[in-house]
Amino acid sequence: MNIFQYQGQEEDHYTNILMCILKYKNYLILPQFIYGVIPEESRDFQFANSLIQTRTKNCPQPQKPYEYIIGIAPYKSGITHSELEDNSGSIPDAWVCGSNFNLLFEFKIRGTLDEAQISAHKRLINKENIEVIRLTWDKIMETVAAIQTNDEVLRFLLQNFLELKNKFKSKRRSSGMPKEIISHINRSNELHFIITGSRVHMPYKVEMVFNEKKELLRADFTGITAARKFISQYVYQNWNSLPMDYIGDITEISDYCVAPGRADKKNQWNQWRLGSYLSVC
Known part of the structure; x- marks a missing residue:
């Protein structure tokens, strides 16, 4: 050391x-x-x-x-x-x-x-x-x-x-940090989702990224939580065709939240469990 x-x-x-x-x-x-x-x-x-x-x-x-x-x-x-x-x-x-x-x-x-x-x-x-x-x-x-x-x-x-x-x-734990978030690791080299939007720039959109290939999935969300619920449902329905280790509710999802016009260093990587946002009827 x-x-x-x-x-x-x-x-x-x-x-x-x-x-x-x-x-x-x-x-x-x-x-x-x-x-x-x-x-x-x-x-x-x-x-x-x-x-x-x-x-x-x-x-x-x-x-x-x-x-x-x-x-x-x-x-x-x-x-x-x-x-x-x-x-x-x-x-x-x-x-x-x-x-x-x-x-x-x-x-x-x-x-x-x-x-x-x-x-x-x-x-x-x-x-x-x-x-x-x-x-x-x-x-x-x-x-x-x-x-x-x-x-x-x-x-x-x-x-x-x-x-x-x-x-x-x-120092205090940020009251605005969702309890579902478990880490903030840059996983740009793995399958991840980009959530782009802000209160000023709405609606939010979700893109899926893997091997530098980006695919727009939807662009009509009211906020980050709605976007994550969609991502969890998308993964649940399509996991067998996605390049990821799927282990049910505890599958770890990575997203990158981007606010248009904000400095890149202030954008945030997040990891959360599939079951934290998944609602299956």
């Missing part, structure tokens, strides 16, 4: 910074940090052979006696979800491991933890009834502030990280 390497998503970027600090000088302050955030659970942790990895789907070490999922967000309560929203492709923000423990970390700097992600993470740890520990950024910052070290560089890094506290606390 490189502390100066910029990560594209905010959670990834700040996770990388924190994990680089914890990894500094052969994990010098890692025990203090872990004891501070989970004092009861970590009493018997052994920190020999410590290891930290970010953005890795599977645990880098074999199963250990002590294993936990630790979720950190400005607010503790989670976002409710249905099985259709369950994000099976979700990648943990970080793994922190020692001789007898494995910890999976999930960070959110806006709002609350996403329980769909937490459910997906549970399947990555081969342990029945894996415990999920939910913490706020206040707890993390209190722990960082209490760390004792004589290393001047480390003290400087810790102080600078503490200055991020207000930025995390002010």
Whole structure:
């Protein structure tokens, strides 16, 4: 890991910074940090052979006696979800491991933890009834502030990280984001649908794109939700002739929402489950 390497998503970027600090000088302050955030659970942790990895789907070490999922967000309560929203492709923000423990970390700097992600993470740890520990950024910052070290560089890094506290606390999950949306990945190289329109430029139209071939399907929609309902019905009726992996209601659909006249960087990729918008009579 490189502390100066910029990560594209905010959670990834700040996770990388924190994990680089914890990894500094052969994990010098890692025990203090872990004891501070989970004092009861970590009493018997052994920190020999410590290891930290970010953005890795599977645990880098074999199963250990002590294993936990630790979720950190400005607010503790989670976002409710249905099985259709369950994000099976979700990648943990970080793994922190020692001789007898494995910890999976999930960070959110806006709002609350996403329980769909937490459910997906549970399947990555081969342990029945894996415990999920939910913490706020206040707890993390209190722990960082209490760390004792004589290393001047480390003290400087810790102080600078503490200055991020207000930025995390002010972030909230966008109230306008539909709960059906599970990710925002650019999938222009796969089958996807372009939804073009806005309140100013109506009606909305839907185009299907694959291998750079674009086909207009319809152009008479009143909004994005109506367009997605049409897309879900279209896929349901034509899936056997489409270049996609169809797995019923949990089939993942990608769309790209375009507002005419808006800067390209503000247009949005979205992924959602077929069953979230499908109505079959």
